[in-house]
Amino acid sequence: MNVKTFVIRSEAPSAALALVKLSLEKYQRELNAAQLEAVTTTQGPVLVVAGAGTGKTKTLTYRAAYLVAMGVPASEILLLTFTRRAAQEMLRRAATVGDARAADIAGGTFHAYANRVLRQHGAALGLGPNFTVLDQADAEDTIDYCRTALGLHDKGTRFPRKFVLNDMISAAANKQQSIEEVVLQGYPHFEHCLEDIGKLAKFYSHYKQTNNLLDYDDLLTQLQRLLLEHPAIHRRIAGGWRYVMVDEYQDTNLVQAELTKLLSSVHGNVMAVGDDAQSIYAFRGANYRNILDFPQAYPGCKIIKLEENYRSTQRILDVTNFIINQAQEKFSKHLYTRREPAGEFPALVTAPDENMQSAFVAQRILELREEGVPLHEIAVLMRNGRNSFDLEIELQRRKIPFVKYGGQKLVEAAHIRDFLSYLKVLHNPKDLVSWNRILLLLEGVGPRTARGVTDWIKDAEEPYSLERATASRKYVLALRELGELLGRLARPEISLSNITEAVLAYYLPLLRRHYFEDHPRREADLENFLTIISSSDSVESLLSELALDPVDQAATYERLENDEKPLVLSTIHSAKGLEWHAVFLINALDGIIPSSYALGNSTELDEELRLLYVALTRAQNLLYMCYPSLASRRGYDYYLTNPSRFLKELPGEIYERLLLVEEPAVNLALNEPA
DNA sequence: TGCCCCCCTGTTTTT
DNA sequence: CAGGGGGGCA
Incomplete structure (x- = not known):
């Protein structure tokens, strides 16, 4: 199909035009060519493929400001982001770039937006306006409750547990498959109770309906249903959004991709921004194919690539580029920077055991702080929330204040x-x-x-x-x-x-x-x-x-005693989109990253690799990849470990090794005058 | 029949 | 470290 765009000129008041001319200079000065193109291409579908640290957020921010400066009412722009925090931050920045009105742009997660719309229009679906939203734990409890109600609880031991059941039901919703397909593909060992699982899923769905409950997946699928089954409502809602922008598009699932399409279908001005190399939410039904397929889904789509990295030093990029090139599925971007000088070599730190790893991290953090790097400019990243327990104890001992994101909330x-x-x-x-x-x-x-x-x-x-x-x-x-x-x-x-x-x-x-x-x-x-x-x-x-928008601090939270902004501890997933002067990755072990759950499957292995890539690309200047060579299970029972397989192939000339040794007692003797 | 306590196992990541 | 299951007890 040949598609051309035909631009309907808006009769903007001349005052606004003058303003645009004036500020266009500012945009030209502050953005590179690709960014500028993304900002000023306002009509039709646009896909921005933005590598890590290439100014993705800046581009979205400036575009929001630009649209408002062009005279587009903020109320006609919808900005969908991954977290509400990201949306607020972006709009705040947009307001400082151009126009204070940019702060009024509607923004938030797909889920939060769906929640708003359904409270207003849910009646069309038979939903009361005061429905309750179930978070994951609520959903699990509800499923458990339904399981008991159906008498499936004492039917022997092989019935899946509540979080597994929730995963199954959720996967079915997110991948738009039947529960039977999900079980057979992903959980073949539960095939024998397929029928009961199906029965339970149906009962759960019915239970939610009669009790006015919506789980996370329902928020999306019900919105989808609303837009599909009620054309008048669809026209009214989509007609209200002249511009739709979606951030982190690589992490959308099929339903979200469909919603993007539905919401932008009246005006056709949709911009998706993302990086296929940073897709890390497949477990939640995200499909990085969405971003690759975007041009097919939106004929006439303009594709803009951002490849100049402004975040990291060349030496960090050398390592991260090498890491991502190990993926089975190849990516088309190659990040470069013009930053000078090349910076310090990223370090691979081998600690004898976890305590020593923690001691290294804590000590190095204190040194950096002495050198003038504020604590909040430093982050410690880990694959899962529990990887940092040992470090947390060490930080508490040394009175280093920290906040932890991710893990158990x-x-x-x-x-x-x-x-x-x-x-x-x-x-x-x-x-x-x-x-x-x-x-x-x-x-x-x-x-x-x-x-x-x-x-x-x-x-x-x-x-x-x-x-x-x-x-x-x-x-x-x-x-x-x-x-x-x-x-x-x-x-x-x-x-x-x-x-x-x-x-x-x-x-x-x-x-x-x-x-x-x-x-x-x-x-x-x-x-x-x-x-x-x-x-x-x-x-x-x-x-x-x-x-x-759950309080995203984890349960273990060290209160600050002074005003110093704290060090950041975060799971890699929660570190998405953020950056720090110095980044420590801890427990970079085979079986942790890549997770042992992913070892058997090359698709999942690739996702673990992307996850490592996301972690390492958070660093601006200093990067430490640490692992203990001896780990313990449950506090005793030590065993040898291997560093992450993704780090093994790193060519010697692009990183340096750091071996930790305890200060020998001999030194003390030497320093002391006899 | 129903409750409580102990032991065991294992959840990667999030809206 | 937390939640679930099983066994023991009222």
Whole structure:
């Protein structure tokens, strides 16, 4: 098909034109040719393939500012990004580039955007406006609840666990496949219970429908359904977006790709930005093919490549280019920089064991700080959240403040979820999963009793009159106390802070009993959590904020004692899009990166390689790739390890090796005058 | 029948 | 380190 573009000239007021001319000089001065082209190409579909550190964010930011300066109302621009943080940061910067109005551009994740639209138009699908969003842990609990309801819980031992079930159901939604296909392809060892899994998936779906619940995948698929099945609504919504921009397009899944198409279908002005070499979310249904297929999906699409790197030194790029070239699937970009000088060689650091690795990292960080590098300009990256435990202890010992991103989140910790369950029940008295959770905290109440009570709640007119739920006198007092508390707090005039205070007073004794061994730590967590959420103004907004934009600090969070901005610890996934002066990658071991789960499969192995690539390309000036040659399992039982297979082939002339040795006692003797 | 405690195992990454 | 399963006990 031949496609030409025909530009309809807008009759912009001349004042705006003058402004554009004026600022165009600024754009020409501050952007390179490819970036400028991406910024000023406003009509039709555009794909920007942007290598790591090539000014991707800058390009999007300037484009947003440019569009607004051209006179496009901010309310007609939609910017979809991977995290809400990224969107806010981008819009804030856009406002400083050109026009303060740029800050009013609608931005956020696909999920957050879907949430907004569905609250408004969900009625067309039979959704109430006050549906509850289930985060992953909620979804798992709900699935577990459904499993029990179907009586699949005591059918023997081989039934998948709740998080596996959730993965299956989610994969089916994200890849637009049937649950049977997913199980047969990805979980052949569960083929024998295919039928029960299918039954459960159906029941779960039905349960969500009748209880006004949406999980993450539903947010996307329901929005898709809304746009597909209701042309009038589709026209109105898509008609409102004159410009659609999608960041990190390589991490979109099929549904998101489809949504992009649907949302931009009226005006046809869509820009996708991404890097196929940085696709790291396949486990979530992301398909990096989306970005490769973009030109086919949007005939007439203009492709712009950004290849000049502004972030890293040449020596870092030499290593990262080599790394990514080991991929089975070849990438077409080759990053270069004009930065001078070439910088320090990236270092491969072999530590005798994990403690020494931590000691090295901590010591080197302190040295850098002495040299004037602020702590927050340094990051320690790891494959999974638990890889940093040893280092965290070392950092605490040396009083180095840090924040940790990724890994287990505060809102996923059992005690925080307990606490939130009270709020959820207040928000939605028919939330049986949350009821179940808080009932189980009562002394003497187990699954069976809890089940009886939730069965009663399901049809109860006054669900807070809990004492009517059971004939057994054993629990009546505890149930009455709980019911009265909730009944008192359910009034609309009670403020969120009053609610949290009362719930805390009620819950603390339960927490101490239930998590006796480590309750002080958990109490501290809870306190920390309450400070974080104190800015919310209602239970409803708090809950949906938490589901869609969870407090992204991990549960272990060192409070700062002074004003110094902390060192950053982060999983590689959470480090996406960020950069630091110095980057330490720790535990770069075979079996960790690449993960042992990916070893058997070259597609997954490639994703691990891209992940390593993402980690290393975060570094501006200094890069340390560390691994311990001896690791321990559960604190004893040491065994030898191998460094990541991806690092083995690195040519000797592009990096340097650092062998760690303990300061020999001899030196002390020599330094001391006899 | 239902609850509680101990032991075991293993979750990579996130909206 | 946390959650699930199994066994023991009321």
